[in-house]
Amino acid sequence: MATDFTKGDTQIIVDLINERNPGLSLTPALVTFGLPTLNATDARNTKVTVTAVPGSGYKNFKDLLYNRVDLAVIPGARSIEFPKGDALKIADIIDEINARFGLNLTSNDFVDADLPNFTGAPNEKLDFQLSANADSLVYIGSVTLKIIAEDLDLAVVIANPILDGLVYVQPVEPAP
Amino acid sequence: MATIKPYAGNSLVRLIEMVNHDNPDKVIVLGVDFSIGPPLVFSGTNDRNSKALLSPLPGTRWKAPQDVFYKRLSIDVLSRLPDGFIEDVPAQPLPFSIHGILPKINAALGIDLTKEEVVDATFTALQETYPLVINETGSYAWRDSAYRFKMAELVDEIDLAIAIAQPVLNGLEYVQP
Numbered sequence: 203m204a205t206d207f208t209k210g211d212t213q214i215i216v217d218l219i220n221e222r223n224p225g226l227s228l229t230p231a232l233v234t235f236g237l238p239t240l241n242a243t244d245a246r247n248t249k250v251t252v253t254a255v256p257g258s259g260y261k262n263f264k265d266l267l268y269n270r271v272d273l274a275v276i277p278g279a280r281s282i283e284f285p286k287g288d289a290l291k292i293a294d295i296i297d298e299i300n301a302r303f304g305l306n307l308t309s310n311d312f313v314d315a316d317l318p319n320f321t322g323a324p325n326e327k328l329d330f331q332l333s334a335n336a337d338s339l340v341y342i343g344s345v346t347l348k349i350i351a352e353d354l355d356l357a358v359v360i361a362n363p364i365l366d367g368l369v370y371v372q373p374v375e376p377a378p
Numbered sequence: 379m380a381t382i383k384p385y386a387g388n389s390l391v392r393l394i395e396m397v398n399h400d401n402p403d404k405v406i407v408l409g410v411d412f413s414i415g416p417p418l419v420f421s422g423t424n425d426r427n428s429k430a431l432l433s434p435l436p437g438t439r440w441k442a443p444q445d446v447f448y449k450r451l452s453i454d455v456l457s458r459l460p461d462g463f464i465e466d467v468p469a470q471p472l473p474f475s476i477h478g479i480l481p482k483i484n485a486a487l488g489i490d491l492t493k494e495e496v497v498d499a500t501f502t503a504l505q506e507t508y509p510l511v512i513n514e515t516g517s518y519a520w521r522d523s524a525y526r527f528k529m530a531e532l533v534d535e536i537d538l539a540i541a542i543a544q545p546v547l548n549g550l551e552y553v554q555p
Contacts, residue, residue: 204553205549205550205551205552205553207552214550218547218548218549218550219542219547221547221548221549222544222546222547222548223541223542223543223544226541226542233538244546246546246547252538252542253538254535254538257468257469258535259533259535259536260535260536260537260538260541261535261536261537261538262537262538262539263538263539264538264539264541264542264545265545266542266545266546266547267545267546267547268546268547268549268550269549269550269551270550271550271551271552275552276552278554279554304555340550
């Protein structure tokens with residue numbers, strides 16, 4: 203089943219449960235999830251406990267095993283460059299990242315951090331790490347992305363537009 | 379959940395709104411302009427059955443305390459609402475107490491009672507209806523009275539550990555577009 207990663211994190215996991223258990227029609231409102239932990243068995247990298255909400259018609263809980271997605275596999279052949287604009291932190295450009303890769307990363311899914319600062323050189327591209335939050339239900343790992351500087355404004359760069367020249371200097375004939 | 383709620387609202391807030399509604403030129407704010415005494419039984423004037431004493435707070439433009447006289451209702455008015463105004467309270471596992479499920483009672487009946495307004499009781503057996511009894515000394519809107527509410531039947535809960543027979547899931551996998 204192709205997963206729609208633009209859905210909310212709990213909806214994604216509930217869809218996965220329902221797909222694996224035909225006849226079950228859980229919704230995110232009926233259950234809660236504990237904090238996911240790394241799992242080293244069963245070829246699934248994640249273990250999480252799903253618990254019934256009181257009054258939902260279900261009771262008790264169940265441990266689930268599944269794979270969270272490594273952020274490193276997401277870009278593929280697509281561009282990993284994002285204009286920085288006025289952004290200061292990763293959270294400021296997360297909407298662009300989500301739109302580019304068809305995701306719905308929220309503050310619970312990634313570790314926010316400052317974006318690097320440009321030095322002012324033309325065509326600057328700086329790396330930054332987008333790392334999954336350990337509590338994310340959907341993602342693990344990290345991916346290196348880039349921010350790119352806006353083109354420099356020539357009107358600013360050329361601060362002295364009145365130039366010292368041109369002067370044609372007569373060549374001096376060599377002495378006979 | 380009841381969607382039409384003619385008796386919704388905190389009782390004290392409703393009383394203050396009534397005071398300001400009937401005296402629009404002198405809007406007063408509880409805790410800023412005045413304090414209020416407990417709701418008291420009153421008999422004597424124009425069908426009013428209750429009174430409460432408004433006392434001006436120091437530093438306000440008001441001077442002397444003033445009783446307000448008004449009518450508190452019997453909670454049994456809920457039984458006279460048209461069909462659809464009241465819903466069954468969602469099923470609760472036994473035992474349950476009135477105070478413990480008061481938010482669910484409020485939601486089903488379209489009211490906003492506080493614990494101080496309601497006599498608590500614990501139920502250990504299923505009944506056709508359950509009494510919701512008002513504590514008159516704690517309620518600015520309701521008189522000593524009772525309303526018997528219905529509760530939905532408790533449906534056997536499904537064990538999630540059994541319902542999720544396959545806990546090893548097939549995913550997640552990110553597929554490149």
